[in-house]
Each structure stands twice: as structure tokens, then as C-alpha cells.
Amino acid sequence: MKNFKRLLVICIDLFLVNLAYLLAIDLTFYDSFTEITTIYKQDALAINCIFIVFFTLFKLYDSLWYLTGTDEFLMAVGGSVLAGLFSILYTRFLGNTIPLNVSVIGVVFAICFVLGYRILYRVYRRYMLYAPYKYASGQKRVMIVGAGSAGAMIINEILSRRELKYNPTVIVDDDKSKIGKRISGVTVEGDREDILRIVKEKEIDLIIIAIPSIDEKNKMEIINLCKNTGCKIQIIPGIYEILKGDATISKIKDVDVEDLLGRDPINLDNKGISDYITNKTVIVTGGGGSIGSELCRQIATFKPKMLIIFDIYENNAYDIQNELKYNYPKLNLKVLIGSVRDSERIEEIFSLYRPDVVFHAAAHKHVPLMEDSPKEAIKNNVLGTYNVALAADKYNASRFVLISTDKAVNPTNIMGATKRLCEMVVQAMDKKSDTEFVAVRFGNVLGSNGSVIPLFKKQISQGGPITVTHKNITRFFMLIPEAAQLVLQAGAFAKGGEIFVLDMGKPVKIYDLACDLIRLSGLEPNRDIKIKVTGLRPGEKLYEELLMSEEGLTNTSHNKIYIGKPSSIEINELETKLEELRRILLEDNHDMIKEKMKQIVPTYQEMLENETAADSEN
Secondary structure, three states: OHHHHHHHHHHHHHHHHHHHHHHHHHHHOOOOHHHHHHHHHHHHHHHHHHHHHHHHHOOOOOOOOOOOOHHHHHHHHHHHHHHHHHHHHHHHHOOOOOOHHHHHHHHHHHHHHHHHHHHHHHHHHHHHHHHHHHOOOOOEEEEEEOOOHHHHHHHHHHHHOHHHOEEEEEEEOOOHHHOOOEEOOEEEEEOHHHHHHHHHHHOOOEEEEOOOOOOHHHHHHHHHHHOOOOOEEEEOOOHHHHHOOOOOHHHOEEOOHHHHOOOOOOOOOHHHHHHHHOOOEEEEEOOOOHHHHHHHHHHHOOOOOEEEEEEOOHHHHHHHHHHHHHHOOOOOEEEEEOOOOOHHHHHHHHHHHOOOEEEEOOOOOOHHHHHHOHHHHHHHHHHHHHHHHHHHHHOOOOEEEEEEEHHHOOOOOHHHHHHHHHHHHHHHHHHHOOOEEEEEEEOEEEOOOOOHHHHHHHHHHOOOOEEEOOOOOEEOEEEHHHHHHHHHHHHHHOOOOOEEEEOOOOOEEHHHHHHHHHHHEOOOEOOOEOEEEOOOOOOOOOOOOOOOOOOOOEEOOOOOEEEEOOOOOOHHHHHHHHHHHHHHHOOOOHHHHHHHHHHHOOOOOOOOHHHHHHHHHO
């Protein structure tokens, strides 16, 4: 079928070329038409061959003409002009002498005919294929934000894929000079300030933001305008997609809460990170988790001598193993299963591989679950950290980086208290060890396992309600790649004993986050999707803090990383307390365990049930 169509187009071109020459003869030598035609017949085969050769060289038979753009058109013009010139040269010097004016006019006509019928074919295809669907029922009326190359590519793909049932209805662009102009029949009718008006006038269902080069501030402003329209919002990921030619419908993603944060790109000191990771053996405990796996991805780019992923959950470890093997085939990767609670397993791994750098991300992190299982929180978080820290010291690791949390600040729950005790272990170990022990503290990570975003999305997909514990509850949020990048950067700054505090930006109200997610889905909060306030859970605070009151705060050379240096406990004293804690764990008495934690972590103050209830009523 493909060869038949190609042959058919060649036959049409030959017919048009010959028609062009005959028409030229008729116009210039009407009285001698038969005589000049006889001369032309002797050269017709050569002329036809010349045109077909140049049309083939310039790929006129390789283009989908109903989708062609400027490049294909220019190639067609170039091929036709050169074919005409060579035809004239042939008839003047090698073939029979066809009058020059016949040759010139014939070439002009041939170019016009060959290009003209292709253009007419494209117009016909567009009318016959697109027009019936443009006004058909069941179409989603689409607004494109951005009248640049990305917007044009998206419009053309929508028009060529009618099975999507999208109707590109209008374009908006902040460039005033583009207003009133048209792209593939779609008119630019305003700028970002006109979005709300145009959505109502044109009854838009879907908004696609097609400005891959947009900065975070302007992207956030446009999304904030769009989210109040009631339309579903989608966006092209970034400029690199355009450079790769991937600005297609399949690459467009739903606008998410991450896009609303307006976070600027992180500038890293790659040399500083490379100095302590490249050609070093690096182990990531909890390497299959959200933060741990992202750390592994980014560590892999710095070409470590060996990367060891250590995790208790084999499914996560298996997934990141496959991903890294595919993306970094030359990476020396070891994936080991085990628990940080198992000191013998930790000893075995450290004695065999002797890692230079340790990123300790293994931890239990769910606040309500740990309130009901404080023993497990202590065994995994505290004693697990102590096991890994002892092994790092014994086998002379150069750096040990603990992943901590804002819940360690003035903790009101057992999970936060255990993470604060982990920080104390790190700072105490640093005083006696040549290893540089540090902690990195940050808040919630968007999209991580157990975060509110996946939960909210699931609740929206089920028709609601979305459950929020308190209307005024706030949290700090950070993107997973952003957090991992800053952890690596903080590791480069390590001198020993620091608690690095990451700049999390402004705290986000969870209720507003739920409303934004509903609107981004094209729905209305508390009309289409209800938001149910359930009350604070045990140990849950209305807001989180990143620094304790007794901590100072100093700058680093990175504008998003600060250092807090609280007073630290001596290792001998801490080991005594840990031994007492081990003995109490044997009693299986939750009250005794929590009381002991309050003695060891003075800032730990349990939130009483009546306080939680009072907060929930406010």
C-alpha cells in the first residue's frame, strides 16, 4: 500500500510537469504548438527523470503532506527550483533546443503545480478530517496557554489525533503582538489576565499550559489564575522536552501541587559533592524508600566506586535496583536486604564493603502508627541508628549523614522524639569519632510514601470526601529531588556535629492544599468533593518547627542550608541512657517507655488528649 501511494504521487508529479511544459508551449507558441511539442517530446523523458530525481533527493515523497510545516515546504521549493534549473541547462546544452521562454515558463508552471496540489491536498485533508470533529458533541474545548512553538506543536497534534476528542478552541499569550493572530486556525484572543473571561465565554473544559521555558514564579501565577476557572489543568514538563522533540500529548502531565510551590531550581556545588562521593563506596540505608531511592539516583550521577542499597523491604529495593541498572549500566551496584536493627548484619556489611560515606535514611516515620507501637519506633529509629553509627565509626567511614525531620523539634509524639534522640546519637558519636557525623533536618516531602498528596488524590478519585485533621494545620513541604539534592550538598559542608536545617520555604496550610488539588482536577471544593475535618490525631501538632529554641542558626555558602548547633550529650552518658531504654523495652509498657523518652529527650512533651480535642475545635 505504501509503495502504491508513492508510485501514484510520482505519476501525478510527472503528469503535472508535462502539463506545465505543454501549457507553456501553448501560451508562447500557439501557432507552432505541434512543432514545438514534437521537439519537447524528444526531451520529455530526460526532463521527467531530472524532476523525479531532485524530488526524491529533497524527500518530497517521504513527507506526510497533511502534517507538513515550513521545513517540508522549503525542501519542496528547493527541489523544484533545482530540478527546473537542471532541466533548462539540459535543454540548452545536451538535448534538443527547446525555446528558452518555453523552458522558463514551463519550469515556473511545474513548480506551481507540484507545490500547489500538495498545499490543496493539505487544505482538503484539514477540512475533511478536522472540521466534522471540531464542532461534534462530546469534544473537550481546550485553551492553550502559550502561542510559541510548543503551543503550535500541541495544537497540531490535537488536530491530527481526533480520537482524543479535544477541540483546540482558543490561545492566550502575554505577548500583545500575537493577539489576533492564528495558529492552525486557532486564534490568540488575550493574555493571562483574560483567562477567566475567555474560559467563561468559550466554555473551556481543559487548559494546557504550553510554555516549557517559563520560570517558577510565572508558572505559579498562571496556575493560580487557571485553578479558579473550574477547568482541568495540564502542563508541558519543561524546555528539554521541546529540545528532544517530545512536546506531545503523551508527555503532557496534570498540573500538580508541586507546580504550585513555585520552587526555584537548586544550585549545587557539584565539585564539593563530587569530592566526597566520586570513586568512593557509598551506602544508603533505607535505600528503597522515597528519600533513599532519590538519593541513590543522584549519587549514581557522581560515579561512586560502589553504591550499596540496604533495605528491609525487598520490593522497593528491587524496583530501584532495576531502575539504576537500566539508567546507569556501568554503575557498580550492590543491593542488600536486612534491617538496621540487626547489629550482626550491619557488622557483616561494613566489615566486607567498608563504605566511605553513609546516608542513613532507614526509619519508621508515620506518627499515628508509632504512637501505638513506640517499642518499634525506638528499636528501628534509635537503636538502628546507633548500630549503623557504631559500624561507621569502627570501619572508619569518612562521613555519616542522618536524615532527620522537623518533627524532632520540640516533639509531641514518639516518632519525633526518636528522631531527636537519633540526632543526639549522631552529635555524641561525632565527639569521639574521626568520622564526620551530621544530621540533615527537613519537613514533609511531597509525593513520598505516606504523604498527604497520594492520599488526597486517591480520595478525589473515589469521589471524596478528603479528610483533613484540622482546618488550620500547616506543614513545611519540599519536593523529593530537592530534598535529596540538599542532603548531598549538606554532606559536602560536613565538619562534624552539625544539624543542617534546610530552607523549606513558607509553611503550607493542608486545608488549602486539599482545595488546590480538587480545583486542579477541575472540581469545586465542598461542592463536587467534600472536605471533612476529622480532628488532630494523637501526637499531631498544628504546625511544625525546624529549630529548637536553644539552637542557634548560622549560614552556609548555600542559600537554602543553615546550621543549628545545640548543646550535645557525651557519648558515655548517652550509652548509659540507651542501655536503660533497652531494659525498659523488655517491659512492653508504653507509658514507661514514653516517660523514659521524656527523660532522655527533655524537649519531648506529649500532647494530651484534651489539648488535641481543644485544638480541633478551634
